[in-house]
Amino acid sequence: MHRFSFHRCLIVISLGLVTHPVNAALQPMAEAPLASDTELHCHFNRDASTDCTTTQHYTILKPNGREMLSRIDFDYAEGDTFEVISAHSTQPGAKPVALDATQIDTRTAPNPDQGFSRDKQTSLAFPNLRVGTQIRFTVREHRAAKPLVSQFHYALTFDPSAFRRDHVKARFTAERPIQWRSELFDGFTVTPSANGKTLEVEQKAPTYLNYINESSSAALQRIPRLEVGSTVDRQAYFGDFAQRYNQILAARLPAQAAAAVAAAGGLAPAEQVAALMQYINDHYRYLGDWRATERGYVPFNLAEIEQHGYGDCKDLAILLTAMLKASGIKAETAWVSRGDVAYALLIPGTNAPNHAIVRAEVDGQVWWLDPTNPVFAPGQTLPDIQDRWVLVNNAQGHVREEQIPLERPETALRLDKQVHFDKQGNGATQATITFSRLPLMQMSVDDRQQGTTATDQNLCAHFGNEISDCQITRQPTAFVVHDGYAVHATLNDQRALEKLANDYVYTDESLNGRWDGFINYRRHNQQADLYLGNPQTYDYSFTLTGAKMEKAIPGCQVRSPWYDLDLDGTRTDDGLRYHYRLSQKTRWLTHAEVASEAFGKMIDEARTCAEQVHQVVKL
Template identity: 45%
Template structure:
């Protein structure tokens, strides 16, 4: 069942992307919450929700000026009470003109029948109290027989003064939670009622974190009527297999026939290209709320579009007709998957295909505008997934993390001039995630924008930059070569007749020191496990410091640096490899990571040096 979406004008709930604790004195709002829900025999849900906000700072006014509720057209929402109480005790009840229900805006990549009820609160000031009570009825999604209800109790831009939640059901309930020290959870003896209450007021909001950081765990509680994937998704599995058993529509059948007898990898690539070329991603719920149920194969081909479940179902059918073992897979797409406390609808947010290609497991996402054979995409690695088997059995598995590979290999010659400038020539090979980023930038921003970005990465002040490279396409090759030339007017900094060369390789290690100094709390996302290596010739330069070679190893990073004098100039070789996708807050603050920072900085700092021409 889709849950009600609450939207406030300036965003009350944090997106779990930032973290240094904000003082409670800066909380813009205080909130009291009471929710009472009844889970019914038909798997529908009736809830009464009461909230009371008190504005503590001027920024709280903007967050409460309008409150939106978005919900499926099949559901019902009624505002039973809404008012503003001024600091002087004046009560302003919202009239009909201040509460309106209308069709919700369509999502970016879809058309929907969702409805939206909004409330506009007048005459707000610091000290005002906004309160409302709503009653909702949520119907079960098609084929959903079990309840899964999730309470996310993470950061928000409001001080919680009280929180009381109650869920009753006609069936026994199971609950799982994490990080619930601030909450009391009580289950009745017959397990048909669960209460959650805040033990004491709290304020949990985070500020000034890195853009590539996130809280991967937060206070949450999940309630369900079963902890078995089969109970939650078994009816869907039967419907999927009915759809997959139907004949392929004409265009898909023609592509399968045209590739008959080819190796499975070539067939998979051809089918992915067919879907990318002939279908666009679009979630269509105009006729009815489909939940996890796809269109039929014939409907998908007729429409010429589909969402993840539609396109994955079509791809599965094509692979099976070609003799390739393939199954739809429910998964959580993103930089990370939240912990799976209990299975059920609402845990996964995406569908892909698991296929057996020449004895290897491929995880195929037909919604992407690119395809790299055999590689698991960044937003699907290292997480749980539910496989819908051909036999109707739904099983849980783990999608692995890709091993580190070289994503960026640079060989450059810096022909140094007496004024410290340099003519730079570079041969570069891109691969994997770095190449995919380039393909996406070409697609959405244009080749000229991508070339400009490449020039800025090769030189801090690029002049007369030229990029020679082939056109990128849907298919991602194992490596992608390009050649660049640029004039760098400040390759070296002149100091008392000598010159300073700085590679800026130590910046990453300084940033981790700043992370600890600022008291950051979030985990840091590094991207795919990968390596970057650089081989630079400072042509015409003579080293003052002796040759060196250093290596640093840790569970998180590998760093290698080497410098030697050659007849042509100074040759500097550098390689850095991140062996993990994420660094946890605890890891960054560990003594072992502190040693890594010191050792790696000491190693790469030797590259920054005074040279002669």
């Protein structure tokens, strides 16, 4: 199972820094650098091992296609076997030339990030590649069955890519009937045999789908995919794992873990959970150990985990579960697909999850705990496991499906900012920012990974246009964070106002510029979905003094399924006071939503609302 990196800090976004995506589109098929023709045959053996033979044919269409095929790597587990059956290249107008054995190299694969393995890697390096060169190879791989796996499960997915798919043909065979489910698969024909033990898949027409110049937060929540399996029953896939997990949990806690449980024994349940999460963070690091064994979903036992002082997600999850249960808190191990995108569960097989977590019941609420993360906020679920299915293992070894809910858009940032303008348009600024929820967790991670000086500089840089003499005052962050963390800032903004003839202009980019990315998306016909992160609310108050403002703020409201905005304000004798509250209510925006008339109406209303703050200023 994989450990995904913690998302980078959203402080910049929250304080109003805006990025502008460039023109985007679907890349024309004529610009495809490579053409591909794929034939695949996988046979699922009775013992849940798999034999797959793949024949791949590429034609280089553009110069950059040559670099894409410069070296072709195949990684496989130490217990699997891999064989190059044939490989040759053909230059334009020439005969095929077999790939020399010296151009085929097998070695130990590089260790994964934060882990040990003894995987192998075979690489092909075809000589004299240029536009028009064709290469063709056939490889065969035997994948041994993983421990406790008795069923087969295989996923065939088609992400956008720079490969023009001219032809795809896949054939799946098995010793028992094949179950299959698909999504967005209209571009393929799927033909099962009469006895259900063979499934033929073929692409209907050449396809090229590659997005260019999309936003850095763009992704697709749905892609063409087909899953095949020996059953659609989750208990058949995970029941043996559930029993093994419960056997591990039945063992006595190791000495150090037992001492940590005893030390937290007098605390309230929520504080006990925080103390045990802190203990694991202090004494264990994430490190996957797959040397000389392919454990699959099976953790080390509790004594081994304590002896190592490290573990991957399943090791740390089962240790935390055991410690919570020993504390009298109901806890269960669970499997989930972690990441920004959570695909629908087609077949609840062993390739569906990629991560192990803990389901705990604390003070009548369900908490989803991930001990691999470098920060913990009691009762909060990080966005990479929100709003998706999860498979939970109970004390009897029964596996059920639940849904991890989407977080509510609670207040995550509260800003109180006072700016006093001098006669040159500079702004002496004092501000208090109160961090909660995900922005606070991200600040804690930034402090941990890069140090407080870098985080403070990042905060200062986004308080205005030309910042000087910035001083940040705050308490140290910690692994366990609680809502309501205050940061105080004093600084001078030497471009708090923009010069306009004999007057100046004040604009609040945190409010006005927030919609520019969506406007560019619509104007340039971007295609992908947009990932927004945690639903959350920003609450900002501004007091501007030392100037005479052109107009009053009548106030406004915007309501939509995606954002809510409230603005009110008062013009004073020497300035302006105003307050706005912006709630982001969803994690994702689909292309259809952003391109819709209703979304365009929301943008227009929000910009009109923000225009009330745009002021001509006399000093």
